[in-house]
Amino acid sequence: MPDDQPHPPYAASAAVSAPPMTPNAPVPLRDRTGLAILMMCVVSFIFALQDVFSRMLGEAYPPVLIVMIRYWVFALFVIALVSRQQGGLRRAIRTKRPLTQIARGAILALEVLLMVEAFIRLGLIETHAVFAVYPLLVAALSGPILGEKVGWRRWTAIGIGFLGILVILNPGGGVVTTAALLPFGAALMFALYGLLTRHVSRDDPAMVSFFWTGISGAMAITLVGIWDWQLLAPVDWIWMACLCVCGMSSHYLMIRAYELAEASALQPFAYTQLVWVSILGVWLFSETLRPNVVVGGAIVVGAGIFTLWRQRRRSR
Template identity: 45%
Template sequence: MKASGILYAFGAVTIFSIQDAISRHLGPLYSPFFISMIRYWAFGLFAFYIVSRSKIGILGAIRTEHLGLQIWRSLLLVAQILISILSFAYVGLAKSQAVFAAAPLVVALLSVPLLGEKVGWRRWLAIAVGLCGVLVIINPLGADFTSTTLIAVVCCITFSLYSIYTRMAGRYDSAEVSFFYTGLVGLIVTSIIGPFFWESVRPIDWFWLIALCFTGISSHYLMIKALALTEAVTVQTVTYLQLVYASIYGVLIFSEKLTVHMMAGSVIVVIAGGFTIWREHQVKRRERLAAG
């Protein structure tokens, strides 16, 4: 079961990376609102399909203990997707993913004030080291630094907030309810805003837009399967593979450059983030055992 879960996680991360590469290609050509709308049309229908086949069904998924919280976290994901498209286009695929790798560190940091969780000195140290790694990646004192690099930082923070509020929603609603609202709210919001940014699309780019939809659906499906078969800590660790994929695609397809600062900072961030994920898993495991 666990081996199958890891294979599903590898598959999901691989397809997620292809999805990011497609976004990197489309980002400079079309509005992120337009791209996100097309993407959510497919993802929204997928969310409806998955929930309709679950035990609770569509009617059960509509019932939520905290409607405002579900809408807020879903809006955060919409914002994160919009910003990520901009980040891939203006910061670059490899550099963006290097900064995004700090998300587990930001989640651990924000979980203290927002979720009331306790973080021990080991994780505090890992967070501090990891955030220093982000500074190494950005290299704010370097000659190649531009303010657009901060788009990736904003995206990382937005995704971390989405993760925090999704965890908070999990205290009240099932995963199916949260998944349903993620698709529903995103579909509604992007369908309201997106038409104002409708653009004439080249025939070849319709192929890429459709591919973006299929990669989004398949990657989420594989991730759901992975989380059902293995522990979240294992899946989270596998997601760091996205950084490797992004570096390969960035260099070979988009002619991006990997600087020493990016590579050194990425190593620091991944090690610190990996330790944070592992340590959080160990702490929660001890708490479950103590509770019997």
């Protein structure tokens, strides 16, 4: 599961807020864990608001159009942020693994697109409940992709987590549909993105990866989404602006949080996004919080937190 590198704001509309894995990330300059935890909880709430705006706009326009506009704004944000760093854009462009960096951006763009589609078909609650499996997918795939050893404890947690997914989907109840594959596919994409981030972090600093994530993702989604271009209604531009502002503010707060405290202290609080999306889903979209979703989600989150804890313990 992700380590200490900041994670792009648009991915959070597709994810419980967690930064991608970067083992060589710097130690926080100051340890102010209490403030950092509060900031992470605020970030999780903003991420939930992003999901609300994404679903609202996705119901009226092609999801690929919404994701494309978000990426355009995020690309500008990335350029502005990177320009202020040491070396500026010239340093950010230089990567030792350009193909992998491009693949990361494209995979993350696809992940976000799948999530927006899932919000429309399944709703916020069930989408996030299934997507919460992504830390377990990271652990399961870290062996074949990165050659890391996964012990029996983590394999046990992975197995329990997938049982939680079955509880959520309730296959015996006859409610399983192909739409349920969307958040699972998004979780798989996000896991691959995280593992590739860990891979490139061996050669590229975090800001280089961040730059390529925004730029290559914007280019990839534009190649697909430009064919569905249409003007938004005036009121919908307001919602789009809110979506983009949430993305930029959440990213800034996340960067600040990880400057103040270790990721291992903050990560469990990122799961508060599940609480916020449940409240907003029931309140705004009349979604149903089914008992099996609550129980299954708790199983998946518990298994994911245990997997994160074991991974961090081994890395230390």
